[in-house]
Amino acid sequence: MRTIAIVNQKGGCGKTTTAINLSANLSNADRKVLLIDLDPQAHSSIGLNINVNDLDKSVYDIFSGSFRKGIDNVAVPIEENFYLAPSELILSAVEQELSGKLGRENVLLNGIQRMRENFDYIIIDCPPSLGLLTINALRVTNEAIIPIDMSSFALHGVSQLMEIINTIKVETKHEIKTKALLTNINPRTKFAGEISGKVKEIFGENVYNTVIHRTVKLKEAANLKIPVNKYCKNCRGAIDYQLLTDEVLLSEKEITEKVPFELGPKKVNGKIVFQYFDPDAKLVQLAGDFTNWEENKNINLIKNENNIWETSLEIEPGSYGYKFIVDGKWVKDPFNPEEKIEAVGIVNSQIYVE
Numbered sequence: 001m002r003t004i005a006i007v008n009q010k011g012g013c014g015k016t017t018t019a020i021n022l023s024a025n026l027s028n029a030d031r032k033v034l035l036i037d038l039d040p041q042a043h044s045s046i047g048l049n050i051n052v053n054d055l056d057k058s059v060y061d062i063f064s065g066s067f068r069k070g071i072d073n074v075a076v077p078i079e080e081n082f083y084l085a086p087s088e089l090i091l092s093a094v095e096q097e098l099s100g101k102l103g104r105e106n107v108l109l110n111g112i113q114r115m116r117e118n119f120d121y122i123i124i125d126c127p128p129s130l131g132l133l134t135i136n137a138l139r140v141t142n143e144a145i146i147p148i149d150m151s152s153f154a155l156h157g158v159s160q161l162m163e164i165i166n167t168i169k170v171e172t173k174h175e176i177k178t179k180a181l182l183t184n185i186n187p188r189t190k191f192a193g194e195i196s197g198k199v200k201e202i203f204g205e206n207v208y209n210t211v212i213h214r215t216v217k218l219k220e221a222a223n224l225k226i227p228v229n230k231y232c233k234n235c236r237g238a239i240d241y242q243l244l245t246d247e248v249l250l251s252e253k254e255i256t257e258k259v260p261f262e263l264g265p266k267k268v269n270g271k272i273v274f275q276y277f278d279p280d281a282k283l284v285q286l287a288g289d290f291t292n293w294e295e296n297k298n299i300n301l302i303k304n305e306n307n308i309w310e311t312s313l314e315i316e317p318g319s320y321g322y323k324f325i326v327d328g329k330w331v332k333d334p335f336n337p338e339e340k341i342e343a344v345g346i347v348n349s350q351i352y353v354e
């Protein structure tokens, strides 16, 4: 499972074009793909021929309170192995509606948590801003592709974006691998060379070998509301996005092995597995409603060879608050965004057992 956000607060740098074409190509490579359109302008949805004025459900439903149902309820099939969670303009109200609400940065994470395993790839097309929607995307993502177009303001704001990504990495202790993608390249101009040099200074190794050339074919395919490979198989735009897809596929093994992000409680063989990651901890215990919070019932977790502390319990269906006790210190589960407010100032992690 990989979750990739296509992110850059600059508009027009190729986020939506990349989201659509990468998703379509990955599904052609037999990967099950969900594209989440997180831009209220709904360009990914419109670009896949969805009538956004006539939607029963959209990603807005996840943010507006009925999100416990999960994003699988709002996803619509585009093609075999390719699903879209469409957007609509009202999504732009989320910023205000959730302002000041606890957990507002984790709404998308809650919404997709339970069905992540249904997909091989979740691709998120971010809006052109660094607001709450983009933060939500970065909270769920293991990777970010940052398209950088060859215009005079190409690198404007990139350092701010990287700062936000770093803050989220530290806060949530999860890896976000960022990689720049050069887009809209006209190799004949000297300018392109200058910018790609600067991008390499900032991103070092983390730049895709593939570059996306400027080509009218991508615009034409977008106007027809189809991925470029359906419009012309061997044209520049189709080839470029196929090369990008090949590069993304090539790193599959490397990524899934490195990211400890799939931690968090999960059901395995009828039991609930709790996991905590801390290579330096000496003792990790678990307490919760299921132990009645009685100290003598605290459950010791066992550390496996990957430094992941684990235990599995049989728990009756219901909703439970819990916390880990790491070397005597009480902590919420950093890998589970679901929280339960017990009383003023007391917040536990929460799990629903079905």
Ligand SMILES: Nc1ncnc2c1ncn2[C@@H]1O[C@H](COP(=O)(O)OP(=O)(O)O)[C@@H](O)[C@H]1O
Residues within 6 Å of the ligand: 010, 011, 012, 013, 014, 015, 016, 017, 018, 043, 128, 183, 184, 185, 212, 213, 214, 215, 216, 218, 219, 222
């Ligand atoms: N490589 C390219 N060559 C030519 N036109 C492109 C290219 N990439 C994107 N476009 C066009 O540029 C516009 C903006 O691209 P888009 O992917 O929507 O950017 P963003 O989502 O970052 O705002 C769209 O009209 C799109 O069709």
Ligand SMILES: [Mg+2]
Residues within 6 Å of the ligand: 015, 016, 017, 039, 043, 044, 125, 126
């Ligand atoms: Mg866009």
